[in-house]
Amino acid sequence: MKSYRKELWLNVPERRAFINITQKVEDCLRESGIREGMVLVNSMHITASVFINDDERGLHQDYDDWLEQLAPHAPISRYRHNLTGEDNGDAHLKRQIMGREVVVAVSDGRPGRCREE
Amino acid sequence: MKSYRKELWLNVPERRAFINITQKVEDCLRESGIREGMVLVNSMHITASVFINDDERGLHQDYDDWLEQLAPHAPISRYRHNLTGEDNGDAHLKRQIMGREVVVAVSDGRPGRCREE
Amino acid sequence: MKSYRKELWLNVPERRAFINITQKVEDCLRESGIREGMVLVNSMHITASVFINDDERGLHQDYDDWLEQLAPHAPISRYRHNLTGEDNGDAHLKRQIMGREVVVAVSDGRPGRCREE
Numbered sequence: 588m589k590s591y592r593k594e595l596w597l598n599v600p601e602r603r604a605f606i607n608i609t610q611k612v613e614d615c616l617r618e619s620g621i622r623e624g625m626v627l628v629n630s631m632h633i634t635a636s637v638f639i640n641d642d643e644r645g646l647h648q649d650y651d652d653w654l655e656q657l658a659p660h661a662p663i664s665r666y667r668h669n670l671t672g673e674d675n676g677d678a679h680l681k682r683q684i685m686g687r688e689v690v691v692a693v694s695d696g697r698p699g700r701c702r703e704e
Numbered sequence: 705m706k707s708y709r710k711e712l713w714l715n716v717p718e719r720r721a722f723i724n725i726t727q728k729v730e731d732c733l734r735e736s737g738i739r740e741g742m743v744l745v746n747s748m749h750i751t752a753s754v755f756i757n758d759d760e761r762g763l764h765q766d767y768d769d770w771l772e773q774l775a776p777h778a779p780i781s782r783y784r785h786n787l788t789g790e791d792n793g794d795a796h797l798k799r800q801i802m803g804r805e806v807v808v809a810v811s812d813g814r815p816g817r818c819r820e821e
Numbered sequence: 822m823k824s825y826r827k828e829l830w831l832n833v834p835e836r837r838a839f840i841n842i843t844q845k846v847e848d849c850l851r852e853s854g855i856r857e858g859m860v861l862v863n864s865m866h867i868t869a870s871v872f873i874n875d876d877e878r879g880l881h882q883d884y885d886d887w888l889e890q891l892a893p894h895a896p897i898s899r900y901r902h903n904l905t906g907e908d909n910g911d912a913h914l915k916r917q918i919m920g921r922e923v924v925v926a927v928s929d930g931r932p933g934r935c936r937e938e
Contacts, residue, residue, distance in 0.1 A: 588705050588822050590857040592928050623707040625744060627859060627924050631933060633874050639804055640750045645784030646796055653775065653797050658887065667879030679880055680887050683918055684800055687873055690744050690807055690924055694709050699748060705822050740824040742861060756921055757867050762901030763913055770892065770914050801917055807861050807924055811826050816865060 591619030594631070602660075603678075605647040608637075612691075613698065622696045629688035634678035636685035654681040708736030711748070719777075720795075722764040725754075729808075730815065739813045746805035751795035753802035771798045825853030828865070836894075837912075839881040842871075846925075847932065856930045863922035868912035870919035888915040 593615045597606055612628055628637050640646065658680035663669045666676025691698045710732045714723055729745055745754050757763065775797035780786045783793025808815045827849045831840055846862055862871050874880065892914035897903045900910025925932045 588858060590928075592926055624705060625742075625859075627926055629924070629926070629933075638800065640796055640799070641785070643785060643788065645787055646793065649783045649785050649793055649797065650800075657774070657891070666883045668875070668877060668883050670879055671877065676880065676883055679874055680883065682874070683872065683884075683920065686800065686803065686920065688924055690746070690805055692709055692744055692746070694707075699746075741822060742859075755917065757913055757916070758902070760902060760905065762904055763910065766900045766902050766910055766914065767917075774891070803917065803920065807863070807922055809826055809861055809863070811824075816863075 589619075589621055589624075591615070591621060593618070603651060603654075603681075605642075605650070607642045609642075616693060616696070616698060621693060624693050626691050626693055626698055627688060628691070630682075634675050634682050636682050636687060637689055638686050639689050639691075650685075654684060657681070657684060706736075706738055706741075708732070708738060710735070720768060720771075722759075722767070724759045726759075733810060733813070733815060738810060741810050743808050743810055743815055744805060745808070747799075751792050751799050753799050753804060754806055755803050756806050756808075767802075771801060774798070774801060823853075823855055823858075825849070825855060827852070837885060837888075837915075839876075839884070841876045843876075850927060850930070850932060855927060858927050860925050860927055860932055861922060862925070864916075868909055868916050870916050870921060871923055872920050873923050873925075884919075888918060891915070891918060 595608060595611055595615075597608075599606070608628070612626065616626055630637050655677075658677045659665065660674075660677045663674050663676075668676035668679060693699075712725060712728055712732075714725075716723070725745070729743065733743055747754050772794075775794045776782065777791075777794045780791050780793075783797075785793035785796060810816075829842060829845055829849075831842075833840070842862070846860065850860055864871050889911075892911045893899065894908075894911045897908050897910070902910035902913060927933075
């Protein structure tokens with residue numbers, strides 16, 4: 588079985604941000620030369636998510652508001668995890684909603700594209 | 705590596721519905737002739753989910769109520785995404801809870817079956 | 822394609838528990854002799870989850886509290902699913918938040934490790 592692995596490094600100055608890596612994944616797939624199979628795209632950090640959805644600014648704000656409502660950042664003391672000295676207890680919860688990974692089928696050298704609507 | 709891909713088209717007149725595609729996936733697997741490996745089943749639409757759980761009417765109603773509670777459909781103005789002219793902002797959020805895809809191990813030509821309980 | 826499958830059986834006396842199976846998965850991978858590919862780790866029970874996150878006691882308590890807040894166990898009558906005679910309607914919902922499976926890339930015989938932070 589042919590396999591190809593690449594690490595993408597993203598620096599995010601904000602506490603939360605939405606970054607479209609579709610083009611980077613497509614570039615990676617092209618580099619791999621793989622025509623049929625699956626591409627796994629996962630976060631290597633446990634407070635980050637990889638997911639597939641609409642790259643629309645309003646939706647990103649909706650996600651942000653919603654996640655903050657489901658698992659508020661403050662007060663920090665709300666989470667036992669923060670007793671370790673960290674302040675990102677909320678992010679560990681938010682990550683479970685948004686997911687860690689996506690697996691996408693590759694056919695004829697291209698990943699399946701969603702219908703954006 | 706052997707691979708096989710099939711698109712299933714489902715018409716859902718209601719705003720939300722639960723459709724059991726287990727048999728269709730098993731048929732697809734049989735058509736493929738694949739005996740060992742993995743089957744990826746994912747939604748090609750960003751407001752739909754593929755997930756594995758009990759095909760029980762009461763549970764489906766529970767999911768429906770719960771998702772509506774976590775991310776209400778109305779008022780439409782609740783979601784910035786709906787400023788684009790769409791009215792499905794809630795569905796983009798609900799989809800994150802229910803997930804986009806499942807990957808199932810295939811052994812001896814059959815997908816792993818869950819214990820239904 | 823080389824494949825290897827193993828079932829892990831876990832007995833959990835409590836209603837909910839967090840069990841670290843990382844070492845078991847690494848052992849399984851070593852047994853398989855597979856050097857490059859993917860490992861799928863999924864729950865075979867529809868009220869259990871497999872996920873990757875920090876093995877930190879405070880965080881586990883945070884998850885437990887949060888899941889109970891999002892989908893309370895009691896009153897049992899809260900869920901239509903419990904009309905079947907079961908009392909685990911809440912667990913079917915909680916499982917959707919925490920996810921069913923993870924897929925991890927394997928390189929040079931080792932699974933990708935997350936940065937724990």
